[in-house]
Amino acid sequence: MGRENNQSGADESQSHFDVLIVGAGISGIGMAAHLLEKCPGKSYAILEQREKLGGTWDLFRYPGVRSDSDMHTLGFEFEPWRHERSIAEGSTILSYLERIVDERGIRPHIRFSHKVLKADFDSARARWNVTIDCDGDRRRLTASWLYLGSGYYDYDTPYDPGFALGEFEGEVLHPQFWPEDLDYAGKRVVVIGSGATAVTIVPSMADKAAKVTMLQRTPTWMFARPAKDRIANFLRRVLPIETAYKLTRWKNIRFQDYAFKMAQNKPEKVKENLKKRIEELLGDKYDEATFTAPYNPWDQRLCLVPDDDLFVAMKEGKADIVTGRIKAFEKDGIRLEDGSFLPADIIVTATGLQLAIAGKIDVAIDGEPVDFAERFYYKGCMFSNVPNLAVVFGYLNASWTLRADINADYVCRILKKMDERKANIAYPRLTASEENQLEEDDVFDFSSGYIQRSKHIMPKNAVSYPWRLNQEYILDKKRMERDPVDDGILTFTTEFQRETSDSTSFEAVD
Incomplete structure (x- = not known):
């Protein structure tokens, strides 16, 4: 479906980036395009574990693979869909993504066969230490910001319903x-x-x-x-x-x-x-x-x-x-x-997918593992008390790219605000006492099997905004664009703070 990609980046020797994007599918390519338009001075790389770009649209090769929503919303807000078919074949969607990375000069920034294994935020240096497997060779990159565009399902292991195939010979x-x-x-x-x-x-x-x-x-x-x-x-x-x-x-x-x-x-x-x-x-x-x-x-x-x-x-x-x-x-x-x-x-x-959080990356802060199931979503983009990290989990009732676009735009606004404030850390701060006052909501009020099977690994969702992952795009877009970035919750600082043992206050991390 897609062309072979032999290049692994404009400068393979570069090891630190302002933004590291995980995944060269719709979410990752969209983030790169938004960065180029809105934060052109920021250095970035896209890390893709496979040998080709496209994510879902290159991975799936079954007969008839196509979009299950219209391409005028599954397409990006910045790149018109020009094909006469609104419900498009996988190969046509892949061609759309290929054209975007070539016309915008994104392709040289993609590092293929780079599987991210670990990401540990070093508070003292305000940067992510990212461990990568490159065809068996372990490498380390660093980044000021980590953007997870790795999708929502396990690329390696589909859902296994446990069928006992018995005597079947086909x-x-x-x-x-x-x-x-x-x-x-x-x-x-x-x-x-x-x-x-x-x-x-x-x-x-x-x-x-x-x-x-x-x-x-x-x-x-x-x-x-x-x-x-x-x-x-x-x-x-x-x-x-x-x-x-x-x-x-x-x-x-x-x-x-x-x-x-x-x-x-x-x-x-x-x-x-x-x-x-x-x-x-x-x-x-x-x-x-x-x-x-x-x-x-x-x-x-x-x-x-x-x-x-x-x-x-x-x-x-x-x-x-x-x-x-x-x-x-x-x-x-x-x-x-x-x-x-x-x-x-x-x-x-065709029994379904198996969900994965954060691309199955081992995420930590100062060596302490981050359990996303214990963190609250913040504006469907970040997580409580996790610094310099954003993610994309698309809509269940609308096209995935709608969330990818608003999240990428929002992160660009955060990066600009960090420069304005001369801050190197930004995180949604939620104290223990504030968390105790939040009323939890069902993060996905859907009865689909793949959703129900994975609720135990999902981040928390509150009834009240902004500590939730909404399923209402029109409202989300208005809030993300109109509400100030510095809303009193998103904290801009040079010192990351974490909760102390008394669960009521925070301490600075040197």
Whole structure:
């Protein structure tokens, strides 16, 4: 999908940077672009553990891999999406990122095959000591600021539901590690799962495979929409590209917000509308139970079906959906608890991701490990009492890049304020007594399995702003842009302070 990258940075000998960015995917590339525009004097490098840029969009190679939200919001605010398809293939998204790093001169700042293992903040020197593995060679870099754009899931280990494959003699695949040479023409395929990945894979394999069955334990709410945004394409023909993009982006952000709030406020009406649309598409092949999830829409992320592709494949008899629980894996298929049998030559376990915090980096302050599960989010960007560090965890109910953009812009404003104040440390200060007064909230009020499985590692979330990770982009953007950076909580200093043993005060770290 992406080109080979042999260069590892403009100056490999440089070992200290104003900003070290972890990850050369959407979040990391976005941060670099914001830095170049808003803090052009700052030195930076992007550390990427893989050999290519793109993150998710280079890692995943399964059939049909695409965006599950529109590219006018998954694209950056500073770089218009120019393609006619708003729901884009992975290769097209990767080309978009490649063009950004080349046109903005970011590529020479990316150091590939650099896996960050540890990051320890040295309070006395106000800098991060970062330990990196470069193909087995340990190195150390330092940075004044650390920006984690490493995504939210484990790149190395997908979720393992613990299937006992028993006597099955066919091929078993996970979408995260898709083989390039897989030949599935004329074969029977069962895709286990009902999330976005399964909904993408099933119609994409249906043209070549003998039959593709999506085996779901419980149904998922699905909605269909065209892959091309007619309004966006019309605006691009009659207006300057930047203007057309801004208008389309605004339209889609507002529509996302409206649809999410409608699902919250009038779930029964939304349910009926979703089912009615699918019934219209499938006709006599429609089965209401197959498409009726046991939760309200947006209690989990809705599954997008672009251009009705899944429903077209079902209507043509090339794909179907079966609801049931697995009893056993037999020699040539799957036996369900109700006794029915699904023949299979290939089984795809699209059973979800495994979340990871801070890219699985061992983060410490003066040698003391940081347990993020004991820290509060601050404005969805930083963490309580963790200095000179920011992170991106995108929206569950909207496009990831919306948060990546506002967080990157916010960090640039912090860096400018630090220069203005002649401070080398900035951190959201939360005393023990203040923390005791915070009312905790569910950090992710979503019932999705990958979210529920990972709550024990997630940072804390308060009911009251700013100590939370919001799921409301429009409100977040207004607050992040309008509220002063020096709000009395974010502390600018030359001396980092941490709590003393009496849990009521702080002490300076020399």
